[in-house]
Amino acid sequence: MNYVIFDLEASGASTSFDSVLEIYAKLVDDEFNELDEFHGRARLTEGVIPNLTAVMEVCKISADTLRNTNTSNFQLLLDAEKKFQSWGKVIFFGYNSTNYDIEVIRKWLFKSLKKPYLTNTNGNKQGDILNIIRSAKLIDDKIIKTKMSEKNNPVFKLDTLIPREDSHGARSDTIACESLLKLVYKKNKMLWNNYLNTLNREGAENFIKKEKIFCNHEWFYGRLRAYAVSFIGFHKIYRWGLAWDLANAPEDYFKLNKKDLAIKLKKTPRPIRTIRTNKSIVLLHKEYAMENEIYKKIGTKTLIDRADALQTNDDFKNLVLDIIEEQAQEKISLKEDKPNLQPEETIYDGKFADKKDEILMEKFHYSDWENKIKIIGSFNDNKYNFFAAHICHAERPDLLQSTAETIYKNVRRDIAKRIFSTKNENWTTVGDFMKQIDDARAKYENDSKKLALLEDYNTLVMDIQKKYEVA
C-alpha cells in the first residue's frame, strides 16, 4: 500500500471554523520512494477572521497572501480531493493528525458538501505519526533524541524533534514527518509492521480479539504508559474495545453482585481500559508491557492465569459489558441538549446525509453556478442549504446577489452576526482580533518589521469589517 504524508496550515486552531491556507501532501511507496506530490494554497475563506498568532507566528503567511492568493478555499478542496482520489488506496499519515488535521479535512469536506470520511473509507487508512513515535520512544529510548520536559518526560513537538529553519510550513513539516516515519521503518521493523496492522479499526479489532494478553499504550499527564490487558468485548453503544487491566486479579471481582461490581468498576484507576480502535493506535504483544514495573512484579505466570480466568468466564464478561452499556445509557439521558450549535459543528450529530441530500450534493458539484444557486433550499437537512449558500456567496457573490438576493443578504447577515459577536465564540471575532493586535503591538513595540506586518494584518481585517458593517 502507498502512503500519503501530509500537513496543512490554517488560520487558527478551530477545526470547525478556521480556513485552510496551505496543504502539502506527498505520495510515496511502501519504501518511501516519492511518487507524486500536491501543494496548494488558498486565500482566507470569505467571512473568516484569522487568529493573529496562527497566521503571523505559526504558519507565517502574509496578509497579502491571505488576501490575494488566486485559489479559493473551496477550489483548493476540490483540487486536493481530486488528487487524493487519483492516488488510489493509501494510508494518510500526519502528525497528531487524528486530533487535528484529519478533523480539519473531514469538516472541510463536510462544509463543501462532499463525503467527509475520505481518509478512512473506500480502502483508505489513517496513521498518526505522533502515536507511533511516542510508542517507539517508550519501547526503545535510543530511537530518537528528544528534549525533556520539566517533569523529565520526552517532548514530542515536531519542531524540537526535527529542528528546521522553516518549520511550520506545510512542506517542511511533511518532510520532517516523513523522516520520523522512515526512522521507525528502518530502526524498528517489528513496530512498523505491527503498527500497519493495527492502525485501522478492522486491524485493531482483530488484534485485540486474537491476543489473549496484549499491550495498549495510553497517553495522559504528559507521558505514555504501557498496560497489559485482556479483551472483554466491544462497547455495545460505542463499539470501542474494552479490556481488563491485568494489574487487577479478575477473580476478586467474580463474586460481586451487579450493583457492587458496577461501583467497583468505576474506581480509579479503572480496571477496564478503553481501546480506541478507530484512532490509529499502537497495539503490541504482551512483552512490551512487561517493562512496566507493575506487571514485572506480578510476573508473566500470574498475568496468564488472570487472563485465562477472565477468558473462561463469559458470564462475567457479559455482565461487565451490560454494566458499561447501562452506565453509558444513563450518561446519555442525563446529558442536556447542546443548543446553538453552528452548522459547521454538527458533523458528529449522529445523522448522516440521507439519500436525497447525498444525490443533491453530487448534483451541486456537477452543476454550473447558476444551477448551484438554484439548489440552495432543496436539501432536507438545512445545514446543507447553509453550506451551499455560503459556498455560492464566497465563489460568486455577484451572481448570487443578482439571481437570489434574499439568500445573498442572509449569508452576509450570518457572517456579520458572527464576526461582530461580542460573546466568547468558538471562532475568531473582530473583537478578538483587535485584542490580539493590541497585545502584539505592545509585545513588538521596538520591532519595526513586526509592527509593519501587524499593520498589514490589521488593514486586512479592517477591510473585512468595513465590508460587513453594512450587512
Place this chain on the structure above:
DNA sequence: GGCCACAC
C-alpha cells in the same frame, strides 16, 4: 458505511 463517546 463512515462518526461521536473515555479516562486521567
